Amino acid sequence: MTFYMILIAGVGCTLIPLWNFQKANHLKRHGTELSATVCKIKEIHGRSKSGTYITYRPVLQYNHNGIEYIHDANIAKNQPHYYVGQAVKIYCDPENPKDAVLAETTDAKGYTMFPIIGVVMILVALIIKFA
Numbered sequence: 001m002t003f004y005m006i007l008i009a010g011v012g013c014t015l016i017p018l019w020n021f022q023k024a025n026h027l028k029r030h031g032t033e034l035s036a037t038v039c040k041i042k043e044i045h046g047r048s049k050s051g052t053y054i055t056y057r058p059v060l061q062y063n064h065n066g067i068e069y070i071h072d073a074n075i076a077k078n079q080p081h082y083y084v085g086q087a088v089k090i091y092c093d094p095e096n097p098k099d100a101v102l103a104e105t106t107d108a109k110g111y112t113m114f115p116i117i118g119v120v121m122i123l124v125a126l127i128i129k130f131a
Contacts, residue, residue, distance in 0.1 A: 003129045010121030013114045024074070024091075024101045031091035033103070036062035036071075038086045044076060058082040062090060064097040074101045 040059040045052065055076040062069055069092075075081075082088070092100035 003125050006121050006125035010118045010125060013121060014118030018115055024105050027091040027093060027101050032064065032094045034062050034064060034090050034092055036060040036088050036090045038082045038084055038088060039070065041080060041082065041084060042072065053078065056080045060088065060090060064092055069097055071098060071100050075105050
């Protein structure tokens with residue numbers, strides 16, 4: 001049972017960030033570059049074994065072809081990284097402008113930690129199974 005739990009978590013930690021990076025990179029290459037404004041900062045409250053925590057997610061407002069969109073950004077930080085009224089660069093899908101990513105999230109550096117953890121978890125699961 002422990003083997004499968006660690007294996008599934010490892011596969012998830014590996015694949016989900018890689019999929020998110022692929023999506024962000026695709027929008028950078030093929031999407032429309034726009035300027036957006038941070039119109040709100042959402043506080044997201046969570047709970048873990050060590051207690052409660054708060055992350056901060058910017059809400060973006062932007063126009064595409066004369067239509068205004070409001071979209072939760074694809075990033076959350078444990079410290080407020082943005083402020084209301086701040087201008088940011090985004091990439092959006094011209095065929096589905098609701099699909100947008102912050103330009104800063106198209107850098108591969110932000111997507112490496114979880115896949116590395118995922119690979120380590122997969123290796124631990126295999127060691128548990130075959131040791």
